[in-house]
Amino acid sequence: MKKLYYLCMAWALLGVTTSIWAQPPNSFFVIHCDPGFAHLFPKLSQMIAYATQKQVPLTLELSPQWVAAILADPEKVDSIRAWQAWGHEVGAHHHGIYHCFWDSLSNYPIDTIWAVRTDPYWVPPACVPGAHLGTLDTFYDQLDQLAGDSLLLTWGSSDEHPEVDIYPNVPYRTDGSPTDPTRAFSNPYTRILGPYTAGNQIWGPYTTCQIDYFFIDNVAKANSVKNLYLDTDFSSNYSTVGVVTHVFDFAGNPTYFYQWVNFISGKGCKTVRGILSQASCSTTAASPTFPHTANALSLSPNPTTNHVQLEWNGQADLYIYDLTGRMVYQCTQCFEQLLINTSDWVPGIYIVEMRNKEGRTVARMCVY
Ligand SMILES: [Zn+2]
CATH class of the missing domain: 2.60.40.3080 (Immunoglobulin-like)
Structure with missing residues (x-):
């Protein structure tokens, strides 16, 4: 049993993959459900229906506005439960204070929030400073309800300091690039978030297992990932190909979505949770500290x-x-x-x- 003990402890240190694959054996597809677009739930249902038919499980990353709208409507909750039962994953999405389209929730001190929201470097004039509606506590509670009989495990956001707003101890994280298609290819890796100090609070250090994606919102972008995938010299070094899109992109012109689902169908499609629960970068046993979890266990x-x-x-x-x-x-x-x-x-x-x-x-x- 000694061996297993060391395996347990070394888990977090093993981020290295040694096998060589002809093409990545795993693929995932994240759907961002952004603030301001919760009325597009019927479009999300169409995406799910097509992906289910093609045996492609999707990872839904839902912003606070989507989660609130779903919980307010029992029919939508029933849809979510049916999608989870089939194998789609429910995760969380957050636009922090550094995002042009902030979702109005933040754990940052109030002074930091307004310093960032009124700084044209972070929030150009075309963006709106927004209103601060509170911390993320209500969002966390609602995520717990929406996850059902399963802890919410995946968090997608691109905050400057993701440790501040992240759902406490969520083990899996996604992030990526809207411009660099090579980011669609990655191996799960350990990310240490923080420690970060703002005001008189310290967030983190927090350990998470991350996998990356590339944003696709049209046929050209989907094709750029497809070409890298078919290029064995490039794609054979990675275990996973991952992409993300927005529900509002699908609502605009869905052609790229159907093409990508068709291409990836049968190519090791999993949810983010499905991939990262098998990954060697699994998270450490240490409990990170959070300012909002003063409660001792x-x-x-x-x-x-x-x-x-x-x-x-x-x-x-x-x-x-x-x-x-x-x-x-x-x-x-x-x-x-x-x-x-x-x-x-x-x-x-x-x-x-x-x-x-x-x-x-x-x-x-x-x-x-
Ligand atoms: Zn977003």
Whole structure:
């Protein structure tokens, strides 16, 4: 068992792939559901219907405005549940304060928010400074509801300091480029986000497993990725080809979307979660610190083999998930401590989530 212990601990350090593939064995397709376009839900349904027919699972990254609109409509929630049951993934999307089209939520100190929103370097005159509607806490709560019986695992944003607004302890991250098609090719890699200081708060350091994508919104861009894919000299060094598009791009002219889905169908299509839960860059067992998770949860021993003792203050609900998002343990209205037998658990990383009146706290646990 000693060997497995070292495997457990070394997990985060192994980001290197050694196999050579003729072409990337994995592919993923992320859909960005941007603020201001939640009325395009019927278009998203069309995208899902076509991708499902072609056996291409999609990873939906939903902005706060989409999540709120879906939760307000039971029929939309039913659609999401049906899509998840088929194998599509629900993840989160956020436009932070450095984005031209900010989604109006931010954990940054108020002074930083307005310093950035009124700085023409970050927010050119064509963009709108926007209104600050609050922190991301409500978004996190709504994501928990939308994820259903599975922790939300994938976060896509391109913030200057992603550690500030990221969903606490979300293990997987996507990011990429709208101009460089070679970014569609990558191997999962460990990203350390932070530490970053703003005002009197420190965010991170936070460890996440990342995979990259290229933005496609027309036939020429989709073809540029396709040509790199067919060029074995280029694509054979990567395990994954990933692209992203917006629902509003599909609503404009969907031709590129159909062409890309047709091309990628049968070429190792998975969700981001499906790829990264198998990746050697899996996240470390250490629990990063967050300013908004002052709530203490202790796990010992961690890593563990046979059992783990959880301790906290007062009454709380506890949930444990594996890295595919499957809930493997739950205890509602539990008081102050739990001793869990993990002797027959599959070795690997698990995510422990605690919810109580103070909010939500998440930690990682390694079983070997
Ligand atoms: Zn976006």
